[in-house]
Amino acid sequence: MSTTFPEGARIARSVLSDETYGVIRDLVLEHRIAPGSRVNIDSLSAELGVSPTPVREALARLESDGLVVKVPLRGYSTTPLLTVREFVELTQFRVLIEQWTAAQASASISPETTAALRAELAAGRATTGAREAGPDAFRALTDHDARFHALIAKSAGNDLIAQSFERTHFHLHFLRLYLASHSTDADGDADHRRLNAVLEEYDRSGQVSRTIDNHAAIAEAIIVGDADGASQLMREHIEFSRVRFLPVVEMIASLG
Amino acid sequence: MSTTFPEGARIARSVLSDETYGVIRDLVLEHRIAPGSRVNIDSLSAELGVSPTPVREALARLESDGLVVKVPLRGYSTTPLLTVREFVELTQFRVLIEQWTAAQASASISPETTAALRAELAAGRATTGAREAGPDAFRALTDHDARFHALIAKSAGNDLIAQSFERTHFHLHFLRLYLASHSTDADGDADHRRLNAVLEEYDRSGQVSRTIDNHAAIAEAIIVGDADGASQLMREHIEFSRVRFLPVVEMIASLG
DNA sequence: TTGGTCATGATCCTATTGGATATTTCATTT
DNA sequence: AAATGAAATATCCAATAGGATCATGACCAA
Numbered sequence: 326m327s328t329t330f331p332e333g334a335r336i337a338r339s340v341l342s343d344e345t346y347g348v349i350r351d352l353v354l355e356h357r358i359a360p361g362s363r364v365n366i367d368s369l370s371a372e373l374g375v376s377p378t379p380v381r382e383a384l385a386r387l388e389s390d391g392l393v394v395k396v397p398l399r400g401y402s403t404t405p406l407l408t409v410r411e412f413v414e415l416t417q418f419r420v421l422i423e424q425w426t427a428a429q430a431s432a433s434i435s436p437e438t439t440a441a442l443r444a445e446l447a448a449g450r451a452t453t454g455a456r457e458a459g460p461d462a463f464r465a466l467t468d469h470d471a472r473f474h475a476l477i478a479k480s481a482g483n484d485l486i487a488q489s490f491e492r493t494h495f496h497l498h499f500l501r502l503y504l505a506s507h508s509t510d511a512d513g514d515a516d517h518r519r520l521n522a523v524l525e526e527y528d529r530s531g532q533v534s535r536t537i538d539n540h541a542a543i544a545e546a547i548i549v550g551d552a553d554g555a556s557q558l559m560r561e562h563i564e565f566s567r568v569r570f571l572p573v574v575e576m577i578a579s580l581g
Numbered sequence: 582m583s584t585t586f587p588e589g590a591r592i593a594r595s596v597l598s599d600e601t602y603g604v605i606r607d608l609v610l611e612h613r614i615a616p617g618s619r620v621n622i623d624s625l626s627a628e629l630g631v632s633p634t635p636v637r638e639a640l641a642r643l644e645s646d647g648l649v650v651k652v653p654l655r656g657y658s659t660t661p662l663l664t665v666r667e668f669v670e671l672t673q674f675r676v677l678i679e680q681w682t683a684a685q686a687s688a689s690i691s692p693e694t695t696a697a698l699r700a701e702l703a704a705g706r707a708t709t710g711a712r713e714a715g716p717d718a719f720r721a722l723t724d725h726d727a728r729f730h731a732l733i734a735k736s737a738g739n740d741l742i743a744q745s746f747e748r749t750h751f752h753l754h755f756l757r758l759y760l761a762s763h764s765t766d767a768d769g770d771a772d773h774r775r776l777n778a779v780l781e782e783y784d785r786s787g788q789v790s791r792t793i794d795n796h797a798a799i800a801e802a803i804i805v806g807d808a809d810g811a812s813q814l815m816r817e818h819i820e821f822s823r824v825r826f827l828p829v830v831e832m833i834a835s836l837g
Numbered sequence: 838t839t840g841g842t843c844a845t846g847a848t849c850c851t852a853t854t855g856g857a858t859a860t861t862t863c864a865t866t867t
Numbered sequence: 868a869a870a871t872g873a874a875a876t877a878t879c880c881a882a883t884a885g886g887a888t889c890a891t892g893a894c895c896a897a
Contacts, residue, residue, distance in 0.1 A: 340653040341880065342641075367849070376881045378634065381851090385598075385638045389645030397596040398887055400850060414741040421742070425677055485670040486677070489745055597852070623877065632853050637879085654859055656878060840897080851886075861876075867869090 342379035349383050353392050353403050354497045356504045361405040407498050412574045415495055416567045422490045427559040429481035431552040438480045442544040445473050449537045463503050466533055471496035473540050506577050520576045598635035605639050609648045609659050610753050612760050617661040663754050668830045671751050672823045678746045683815040685737035687808040694736045698800040701729050705793045719759050727752035729796050762833055776832045
């Protein structure tokens, strides 16, 4: 008997293959299944209380999403954590796309978009109320961050580009990295001590309030229709995120 | 050193679900299954001589590719042809991404990339040998076009962006549109007569040689490292394609 | 002893078959 | 003509048999 997953992971049977898809997706994204590890179809189906068939279909879709990889006749594995190179490439992609979405959103600003941006900013500020650091705070921050950037992407008026941007799941990849870094046992190992030092530096560097301030500035530029300003601020925002987070990624890569 | 065989040397075992994925994909792209029509799993599995299970898995992957859509408990349908709006959005996306890839490829030009570009140009010129118009010529042109643009995307040095670009399958969508327009019966209908007029104008407008000339100019700019020039030429190339093809898209949309 | 090869068993992916459930269609009734 | 119900159709899931891969360990040769 392997009660690996919590009871909440069980499925309310309605449209089983879709439900299964969502559950497995969350299991991967939330690190319940470790990055780079094998995914056993039989175990998973037994764990979720369904037959292998919907699990198979769910995994096929997850492969197209880039969350698992399939080796024929050998099964599925979750994709490994982002490498440093992939992290840099993802940041490049974000700069390219989001400079454009910010400018476009500015050019076609509407009262509805303005209201939505202000509401999301308020939600973001609410997360800073509790000033603690660590996984929970980081999760709340990335949730807000994901919603904020997705909102701008949708406001740019090009659904295709918005979809292409959202399907990178950049915030989920960052969350996976961060969770992985915090879940490493903090024993006396010199590597782990250095990682913890990097993490504490990251957590304490005022990242949360800094991010919210950046968002506020970007939103204001968009609302007043300052396309060039919004574009420039967006670029700086992403670059800042890259500079702050890169040491964490490098440490993780050197450990793994 | 272990002189292991390259990846391709691995024996291609019969993995039925992968095989059916490719077959169904071609069926949809080549219009053997009409756009917007239902896809019957039982009929398909009987047609292909396999059981419904691999067909189901293949369809799940195709949904992530955007070629079919699933309605729970009602089955799958092929996605309709591109709307005018989607065509415009796709062009916007291409301009945004490909200006960047062209510039980046110029900035990091290598002898290998130079050779590959020249080879692809030669292949493109070979397609213009037969000066006929119509579906076959258009197919040869889009095949070359897809390879040329994918080559530049890969040469930009960012795999993530290259993948994101290639997964739009823009050339396949264009091919579907073109094939759909040519497959409509040329009866006495006034709409069809107008469509045929638009198509003949398109086929006769020197699109083939014009495209190859554009490609040659872009390749030359990349090879000599002229990032700004390559970026600008790429933009004009895509805009030209948009202007020439848009009337066809509009006619199709007005008919469907 | 050391190194490599080969057989054997376990594990897991893969695919078919059959049945349960939802939807659609069509005939019947009001 | 509209509504209701029942048969037909198709999706959807489960159970199971069939194969491939990997791991373990024994055997043989150097």
